[in-house]
Amino acid sequence: MAATPLLEVRGIDKSFGPVQVLHDVGMNVYPGEVTALVGDNGAGKSTLVKCVSGIYTMDAGTVTFDGEQVAIHSPRDAAALGIEVVYQDLALCDNLDIVQNMFLGRERVRGIVLDEPTMEQMASDTLASLSVRTVKSLRQLVASLSGGQRQTVAIAKAVLWNSRIVILDEPTAALGVAQTAQVLELVRRMADNGLGVVLISHNMNDVFAVSDRIVALYLGRTAAQVKTTDVTHSQIVELITSGRSGNLGLPPERPAAAGFIDITPPGAHA
């Protein structure tokens, strides 16, 4: 679609102490497109997202936003660029209620006073658009929400803002059937509105239903970056589980990645 990526990450390395989790990872996000980021458990998807959003500092690599190289040192920097993230570990404040969480860091004020009615109304509108039905009150503490309700609040929090890139890390994992449909629809609609959307998911049906491009990570390396229309379901599954599929993916001679101990039963790779 668009020729220049909105967000371009190149050569990212990231280690936690002695463990290197990302090796020279790259990814492009184009405006108006949904880029699906897939990979096995522990492949490094969430770590990549956290590097991009300034939660982790990366050991090496560059981030280019809108053609310019940027330095993202904290979530504030990312937010300033218009990057909004729904994290897998939701990061809500259990001691605050739904509205307070949704507007955290960007409270509406009138003068110096918080404009609670406006925020409550906006929160209500956004949640309604996400098929939330069983929330008793918007003033309920998020600590008392069900798994799916928490996730919806986190999603609502991120889509409330006019950002340029929205990254969603397994946003539908805990959602019910109707809510999942709503979120996928929302993802598509955001892309159609010109945003760059990154969707992390283990559900291949969802990935193929909604994405334009797929980036596959394998043991902390970019195995492939392809257009969704160019690949099949089973090719992607192969990329995820073994890092390569036909002529796609990582070179075959690489060993099972240094430092990781393979404790998979033989035969489970199929």
Added chain:
Amino acid sequence: MAATPLLEVRGIDKSFGPVQVLHDVGMNVYPGEVTALVGDNGAGKSTLVKCVSGIYTMDAGTVTFDGEQVAIHSPRDAAALGIEVVYQDLALCDNLDIVQNMFLGRERVRGIVLDEPTMEQMASDTLASLSVRTVKSLRQLVASLSGGQRQTVAIAKAVLWNSRIVILDEPTAALGVAQTAQVLELVRRMADNGLGVVLISHNMNDVFAVSDRIVALYLGRTAAQVKTTDVTHSQIVELITSGRSGNLGLPPERPAAAGFIDITPPGAHA
């Protein structure tokens, strides 16, 4: 299959302060069968599980285990009966490592000394059976695990024991393709070994692939308890989203459940 249920819960009411979350809920679990517990986000599935496992005290209702009425006041009581639960909010100790978490509360000892080598070996075997591939070390703190890895540890922790009933609350939500397959296979295998298995899931494909019976909750009420073979995919989705489907489900005259404010957009029920 079996005529007498292994676990029978009847008439469970549960309120949190002014909010009643469960209304007269009932459910049967048969040995050798997988019972799927389905329902919308916030329907009360996790709350029901926590009532049964002694985390919450219920306001009313009875639990019959193996034909005898039992009082479950704490997770210890549940464990003593042989009820093992994987909770949706995983409840791992972030400051302990994988092995320590998996054996928490049931450590192997030699004399009074913890038998670490044995535990480490058993943990390694169990994790291997669940397709865990990217864990660097079994002595890694669970705080540093990826979402899917955490979930696998929680599952491994619960299946390590010879229990009579295993309840899994959305066990595959964060899992990759291969790991999900392993867990579903495991669920089936446990039932085939004569255990009673309860599986909570929002994924209808998984539910139909693996379950023998389906219990549907709708806004804290049991909408239906049916054999999987007797219903269709779309019937269950209807039960979940509207509480009834044809002659199945709750009587139609019931209002949208007292106390809940419906903030769904019109038309989203379809």
Added chain:
Amino acid sequence: MTTAYSSPMRVAEPTVAGHLHDYWGRVRGGDIGSLPAILGLIVLCLIFGIARPTFFSAVNFANLFSQGAAVIFIAMGLVFVLLLGEIDLSAGFASGVCGAVMAILLTDQGWHWYSAIPVALATGLAIGFTLGFLVSKLGIPSFIVTLAGFLAFQGILLVLLSGGKNISVRDPFVLSLANNNMPAGLSWTLTAVAIIGYAAVQLVRFRGRAVRGLVTEPMGIVLARIAGLAALLVAAVAVLTQERSINPLIISVKGVPIVAPLIAVALIVWTFVLGRTTFGRHVYAVGGNKEAARRAGIAVDRIRISVFVIGSFMAAIGGIIAASRANSVDPNSGGSNVLLYAVGAAVIGGTSLFGGKGRVLDAVIGGAVIAVIDNGMGLMGFSAGQKFIFTGLILLLAASVDALSRRRAAATGNR
């Protein structure tokens, strides 16, 4: 994109009965705010009142305010620190240092109160900034930083008072702060202002929500609350404006102690800051989940520094009030039990040591519990050892009333 939807919330009609039912549900569920602490306070008052009838005299009631004031001010500041899950062990001696700075400027340097007090307060701000900086920028645990402060300020106090002198405070304005009363007329005027102000705020908020169609409390409840506060204030002021001099021939003592409105102003200001401003919201967020706050783009370090600044600033006020009450400053000002009592006040009121949970009102209620215990114990005439023992037991009693009335919270899993 959210505007594509109309707001479909069906707002339940607020009824008094429904509200009371909900409230009762919350109480049964253990979500009962300051009720148990107040219950504990009432039990204490009854015990002391029965044991020593003087306890209920007007003069004793008035004493309570100035006796509790310093600890309450310090505790208010500590609430902010505790809300972040931090601790400030140095607050006691920081108050002593600030009081000493004021006393030295007033007495030794001959400054006026209107220049000495600001310098003392500025000292508090500087202390808070230093502590906060060390905690947030260097990353040293606040327990250690403020333990170091506890020791260092104790030393500074000794040095300031050149090795152990006392410095008397003789400035009439400063002395009046903790020792004098407002004239009856002013007492009543302020009371009226307070009641009207409270009513206005409540009603404006009610209308603001009702107009937008948001869920409101029933009007009856709002009015009942206003009436309740009014009744309480009027009763208190009525007692306090009675003549309570022991020897009315020598001197007439009546009116609301000046510290009472000072406490009220601090309570209102900080409650406003915590509850109705962005800053307050961020304090709760950082205390509840630091990582979530950081991810939401909150400048966590700045918040951490600010709470220490507020903590030491309020400690400075506490120190000034203590100096006023004692008419002097000595090397032990702010020492002995001041710190533990201040932290205890906040915790008894319901503030959590783990952060994220607490209100400024907690400091006042908890401070009242401590002041009542101290006051009542003073009337009982125990020996030194007995007094310590009974103080401990009475504190425990007040806390158990609280704990037992919260028991259902645990039973319903709602902790």
Added chain:
Amino acid sequence: MTTAYSSPMRVAEPTVAGHLHDYWGRVRGGDIGSLPAILGLIVLCLIFGIARPTFFSAVNFANLFSQGAAVIFIAMGLVFVLLLGEIDLSAGFASGVCGAVMAILLTDQGWHWYSAIPVALATGLAIGFTLGFLVSKLGIPSFIVTLAGFLAFQGILLVLLSGGKNISVRDPFVLSLANNNMPAGLSWTLTAVAIIGYAAVQLVRFRGRAVRGLVTEPMGIVLARIAGLAALLVAAVAVLTQERSINPLIISVKGVPIVAPLIAVALIVWTFVLGRTTFGRHVYAVGGNKEAARRAGIAVDRIRISVFVIGSFMAAIGGIIAASRANSVDPNSGGSNVLLYAVGAAVIGGTSLFGGKGRVLDAVIGGAVIAVIDNGMGLMGFSAGQKFIFTGLILLLAASVDALSRRRAAATGNR
């Protein structure tokens, strides 16, 4: 069902180089254990050693042990309480009460040490049980329960000492605990036993894992560790077995102070309990995530009671040692800075106030930091005020060395 699978783990061959590389990675990643606290300790020693050469004398080295012992014992117990995220403010005065019980039985009642000491220890157990019961069964926050204890025990101490008398301890056995040294021969024997014991434990564990094919540390590292400990112990004992009497003609003072092996035994026992028993595992679990522990079927209440029992038991030992060192018990025993120093010791060593993180060794290292500061300050000859100030600053300095060397931890997001 798990036996259906063979264990397919491929165990990497342990190499010394690889291990050192991993260790360096951990250090860079901020996972550096007690290294920074030890670094801080070394910096302190250098400062004091340069300012006062006597600091490095054998007699001063020996002094450190008995000066730090009481706080270290109390801090060891507090580590358990802190591991649960609780606090015990009463530990200081609990130690005073237990010391007083022993002194009264010895001196006033004429009991023998072998009956008086057990009664004192039992008093500690009883105190701990009471505190733990109130915290876990009534659900009163530990801050308040132990604040009440802090007050009440202070009172009990006064009552026991009938209003403030000092009681001398003259029992030679009790006096020897904190004041005497072991003969050189015994010193060396114990050292040898300790080294051999450590080596045996390390090697047995190594073999146990290697035999099962589990990942092990490289043999070289294990041997290096054993050699390191041996070198350290031998050096220390060599210094301590030198003559260090002020007046060698009158009396010969040499050998390892008796408190040293006492501390070592407590350290070993509690480290074993925390690290190698089910109970210890459960303490960490409850401290890390109480709800997870409950769900795992751990009797959380029982664990909570036990840590308070251990805390007060160790406080009792601390009180006995303090009484022995002071040759007497007075109403201020365990008061003043004892509590803050003990908690500070644990925290400086690296124990978290929020639970779940800490080791008994922390108490020893942190206690050493505090003892060194106190000891060094004693040599400097400052005035009281200066001394407080410098103590605070030096404490801060030691903590910043720690904090700064942990900075990378934050940078890598690994907090």
Added chain:
Amino acid sequence: DDGGSGTTGDGSVGKVGIILPDTASSQRWGSDDPKFLKAAFDAAGVPADIQNAQGDKSSFQTIADGMISSGVRVLMIVNLDSGTGKAVLDKAKKAGIATIDYDRLTLSGGADYYVSFDNVAVGKLQGEGLVKCLTDMRYAKPVVAELNGAPTDNNSTLFKQGYDSVLQPKFDSGEYVKGPDQSVPDWDNAQAGTMFEQMLTQSRDIKGVLAANDGLGNAVISVLKKNKLNGKVPVTGQDATVQGLQNILAGDQCMTVYKAIKQVADAAADLAISLAKGEKKTVSQSIKDPESGKDVPAVLISPKAIFKENVKDVVADGFVTKAQLCTGDFAKLCTENGV
């Protein structure tokens, strides 16, 4: 003097409130004074409320507030510092209550009476006692260490003033050598032990220790014992506690200062009783308030130095009983010294 406490004439007996300062600076406040005062008031049938402020100024004022509001007729205080003391005395006078400064003079406080030992004199006795013992030991140019009381306690300053007035000239003349000189926070004996141990480590030739009270003295002696220097290094004390007297009998302590607490207590109680009965006694002595320059009517009792020879005087006075003192090994020492 100003009235307010004028004779009531109806012969009724008012209550007396007494506030003692703390329990850490000396054992007298916790045990001796309350005992003797109570005995005196009980004997006179005057109700008395005796409380201790535990070293806390705020609590001191709270107790005073409580006593004033419960209607005492006489208030007797041992102030924690002059400022608080004055605040309390002012408040009491406004309520028409008669006031007595006990042990410590409240500067500018204007109490009706002052009853005390002379604290500077106490210090002087300590200094002189140390000189005597050092002379007995025949040490040439002995190094003398000082372990002062709590830096926050004004009395420590007064004691120090007293003993320094004796020792400083000797330091200046080179007869003695000034050793380490430190104050012990909170009069904490445990800290005192560490402090002295470090003094001894730093200057190994300390030959005499001026410890401000018996508790600190005992801490010093425990360190000396460790180095078998007890008995060779004279140590002073104060308060004539059982512990101190035993240390003197054992030869480990040089001297202590006996303050006949019963005497002051009786004198103070005597004044208070008459005030409570609405009478006003005249006393012969007076002391000049250095701040206000006014004369305060005073009863001053002189302290007494106790050495091994006159330990028996303390027993004879009933301050400590023979049973308390002559336990175990001390029985023999008691007989030797004629107790």
